[in-house]
Amino acid sequence: MEWKSDYSVGVARLDAQHRRLFDYFNELEGAMRKGRGREVIGEVLSKLASYTREHFGEEEEQELMRRAAFPELERHRRVHEAFVARVQELVRRQAEGDTSVSVEAAHALSDWLSKHILGMDREYAPYMAKAKVA
Numbered sequence: 001m002e003w004k005s006d007y008s009v010g011v012a013r014l015d016a017q018h019r020r021l022f023d024y025f026n027e028l029e030g031a032m033r034k035g036r037g038r039e040v041i042g043e044v045l046s047k048l049a050s051y052t053r054e055h056f057g058e059e060e061e062q063e064l065m066r067r068a069a070f071p072e073l074e075r076h077r078r079v080h081e082a083f084v085a086r087v088q089e090l091v092r093r094q095a096e097g098d099t100s101v102s103v104e105a106a107h108a109l110s111d112w113l114s115k116h117i118l119g120m121d122r123e124y125a126p127y128m129a130k131a132k133v134a
């Protein structure tokens with residue numbers, strides 16, 4: 001999956017963060033295709049865990065949504081929390097030696113990209129634009 005300008009939320013630094021998630025997914029997916037998912041999953045999950053802390057933690061997206069007076073902020077925040085919990089669970093299972101984690105992580109990521117970044121995140125774009133959040 002490649003990030004395209006159609007996916008933009010209109011805020012350059014959020015787009016840059018979203019692109020990183022596409023990179024993580026492609027890295028994991030590419031490795032899995034070569035039968036090397038287990039070699040990269042640990043690193044992909046640790047990047048994903050720090051990403052979720054940084055991106056949702058909430059200096060960024062939520063703060064900008066708040067400034068843009070986005071009415072669905074609370075609902076959006078809960079969806080982020082659920083994703084953070086899902087990533088944490090995968091990290092924990094990976095650490096315990098669960099070998100099914102790479103497949104699940106790839107699903108979780110592709111779901112997040114298509115439903116969240118290409119779906120929910122774009123709901124706030126007009127509010128950001130109106131409030132001139134950039």
Ligand SMILES: [Fe+2]
Pocket residue numbers: 061076080116120121
């Ligand atoms: Fe979001």
